Amino acid sequence: MTRTATxxxxxxxxxxxEVAMTRVFDAPRRLVFEAWTRPDLVKRWLGVRGGWSLAxxxxxxxxxxxxxxxxxxxxxxxxxMGGVFKEIMPPERLVVTEKFDExxxxxxxxxxxxxxxxxxxxxxxxxxxxxxxxARDAVLATPMATGMSESFDTLAxxxxxxx
Numbered sequence: 747m748t749r750t751a752t753x754x755x756x757x758x759x760x761x762x763x764e765v766a767m768t769r770v771f772d773a774p775r776r777l778v779f780e781a782w783t784r785p786d787l788v789k790r791w792l793g794v795r796g797g798w799s800l801a802x803x804x805x806x807x808x809x810x811x812x813x814x815x816x817x818x819x820x821x822x823x824x825x826x827m828g829g830v831f832k833e834i835m836p837p838e839r840l841v842v843t844e845k846f847d848e849x850x851x852x853x854x855x856x857x858x859x860x861x862x863x864x865x866x867x868x869x870x871x872x873x874x875x876x877x878x879x880x881a882r883d884a885v886l887a888t889p890m891a892t893g894m895s896e897s898f899d900t901l902a903x904x905x906x907x908x909x
Contacts (some may be wrong), residue, residue: 765886767872769898774903775861775868779837781904782859783807791901793817793893797807801909802826808836813842829854837861844874851884853877870898 752777756768769780781787792800797820804814814828829843838861845854856875861868876882 753843754892755898757891757894759882759886760833761875761884763876765874765876765882765890767870767874767894767898769870770871771868772866773868773909774866776837777861777905777908778861778868778870779840779903781908782840782902783836787904787908789903792897793889794900795893795896796820800878807834816837829857832856851876852886853881855881855885861869 754769758766759887760766781791783805788805789800789803792803792815794800794817798817800815801818801824802816803816804812805812806812807829811831812828813831816824816826818824826847827844829845830849831840831842833839833841840857840859842857843854845855853876855877858873858875860871860873862871863869874882874885876885
């Protein structure tokens with residue numbers, strides 16, 4: 747059976763400090779959770795587009811544990827970020843901090859990923875809460891929506907290989 751995403755990425759702004767992204771995947775939430783938390787799987791989908799690769803993917807999956815991502819671009823440029831796991835409830839919820847090495851917005855974000863399953867499909871809602879409205883607006887002004895949509899398209903393909 748071929749698995750595909752069953753809906754496009756929907757982006758909303760539930761408050762003046764938040765961005766929420768929702769997407770339905772044709773996969774059980776156990777697999778979606780694994781794709782978010784296993785370095786070998788994250789490296790296959792997160793930000794790997796346009797010649798970029800996820801060269802460093804370190805995940806210490808425990809409350810208080812850290813994660814670290816470093817992407818490498820086609821001309822050797824790098825972009826790094828990381829944070830701390832604040833809450834882990836497999837396979838339904840992750841709460842992490844997020845801070846880029848060379849951030850284009852002030853402060854750090856708190857990202858909450860919630861996975862709900864119905865009839866073998868998983869709805870993923872990722873809510874990013876920023877330190878201020880200005881920080882949220884700075885993120886919205888970037889090509890983040892396109893990049894995340896393309897990453898989630900790639901994630902749908904990765905999930906298809908796990909079935």
